[in-house]
Amino acid sequence: MKRWWQFWSDERFDRSMRRVLPRSFLVRSLLIVLIPMLVTQGIALELFYGNYLRVMSRRLSEGIASEIAFSLDLLERYHGHGDRFWLIRQARIRTQLVMDWHPGDHLATTGSTHVVGPMDEDLVHELQSAIAYPFFIDWLKDPHTVFISIQLPDGVLSVDTPRKRLDVGQLWLFVLWALGSSLLLFVIAAIFMRNQVRAIRRLANAAEQFGLGRDIGPIKPEGAREVRQAAVAFNRMQNRIFRFVSQRTAVLAGVSHDLRTPLTRLRLSLAMLPRSGVVDARLLSEDFNDMIADVAEMERMIEGYLSFARGEGAEVPVMLDVGALLEDVAASASRAGTIVRSVNCDSGLRLEARPDAMRRMLTNLVENVRRHNAGVWLSGYAEGETVIIEVDDDGPGIPAARREDVFRAFTSGAQGGTGLGLTIVRDIVRAHGGDVRLATSRMGGLAVKIILPR
Incomplete structure (x- = not known):
């Protein structure tokens, strides 16, 4: 069985990744920026929502449930008509819980309406642990108040709780901030990456045009330091190649020009050779020596050019x-x-x-x-x-x-x-x-x- 690191280096996996990944360098670069950013924001959201928000919500719900349970204990201990209303008034003053007594009423339903966040579940759990009576929690009736109705043996006790005592903060605000900051950073990264990719595209186009034999002149170094270095290296390479070609063109032109002189002398010497009759051996020898010297001169020129043209590039x-x-x-x-x-x-x-x-x-x-x-x-x-x-x-x-x-x-x-x-x-x-x-x-x-x- 292949190990996991062998799988990552497998050629088939490389081919499949190439099919999935976009071909554009700009898109790949933006994905390199976007994916870690989304992962980071997701981890931050989970840390906040999964730990801090839940812990605080549980503690706030525990405090409300404890105050309600304490109030019920006092109402059961002092169940006189005057005592009950005095306790309800004191609870409103001391705990900000607005209680009201409805004798003879009965709850139509129990449980809780649901809202975004862990507040509803935490409050239900804490009330179930703190009191032994059925209850109903309404989160939707008023945006600033949570209505809790508790079924007692002789009536219903309504407890109006300020929502701010249970709500840690609007979760959508944190999500909006996370998404908004990610979007803003992504746009900034896209602008910068677009400038870098533009410089790379300009360099690629210059190389393509130069490869087609078109003189586009030096390109302006732009972008990051490495891209600028590549542009400077391209300009230097272009200058060296132009200089290389011009040198060899000049040398070839010089060889062509200078070969005409010995070729002309050689042609004249051949034309002046007698076609028939008696020939003076001394004069003929001098003509042959001159022609041999001309041939040697031409050989030297051609050898020099070939030696120069071969270069040492290999x-x-x-x-x-x-x-x-x-x-x-x-x-x-x-x-x-x-x-x-x-x-x-x-x-x-x-x-x-x-x-x-x-x-x-x-x-x-x-x-x-x-x-x-x-x-x-x-x-x-x-x-x-x-x-x-x-x-x-x-x-x-x-x-x-x-x-x-x-x-x-x-x-x-x-x-x-x-x-x-x-x-x-x-x-x-x-x-x-x-x-x-x-x-x-x-x-x-x-x-x-x-x-x-x-």
Whole structure:
């Protein structure tokens, strides 16, 4: 037999609950508010009605029954005509019970009329326990007085009791207050929840429109803190995707444009080759070398674009030891002929990142330094909630006015040359949620500062 907690986790129970529950997030949220509120009000009503109201009603009925029983005992003890009327007058003065004697009368019926609340049942029970005579209680004749008629052997004693001595309070007032306060709180909750759901719906619509390729611009963060965070994250994601697409569009346009030059030279070289006759081997060799150089240049451009377009998105981020990464990059650069001046990193500095992408990014930076025949300094340190990696060199540097341009695809640097090195660097850094800044190095060359979140 399955235990109850196994039943709750049963897949069939989940399916049945999904069929019962409403699909709207707004309705579900309102039910989460409404159901506990109704349960709480029901418990409060039961505690008041089931305990306080009944206890007080029983005590009040007991007091009235005791006074009536005491009065009957006195009337039986002093049954003279003058004594009886004196006792009735004193009872009216001392107990607020208006008694009247009707000699020779008989009750037509016994029992009690019924009203809302436990008062009628409690008074009947207490009178049955206190006196041995038949009686009738009329609760409906007057809203302010309860009429009690007691059948004595020689007549009927009527006792007019103030209702306020038996009525704890109107029950409907408490029920009305409970329902009214619940309704008011529910309306307030519905207004607030509607605003929250409106923000979620706006975010869902923005995501749908963005998925269809429509530029809707950034959405305004609204609602609760978590909803605002989701909207801000959506805007950031939208900006990153637009930047990603624009980068690749620009790179593709640059490749298409730059491929025309070697293709044109190659076409001209092929057109100028002699179709017949004796050919000078030296001239032919020079033409072949030029064509091979053009093909190599085109291969380099295409390989650079493919490397850039592949990206590192499929790689899983792991915790990296930044110091070990810098030492590894420095060792590989030294073997390739780069002059590595020093490697400095804070002890135990770690970063969650894609290892191959980070290694490729740093290798591109060091490779640029090697092309300029300059030395390189690698360093890493923590700064607040970020990790800073700096690559300094003592090369020619880049003028401040041109530092932003070098991040564009196939843009010449200070020492000439074209490629995607810095474009790939910034693409990888931004894919990790960071940024790249260029400045003048303390060594006189270029300082590349990479800022990454920890």
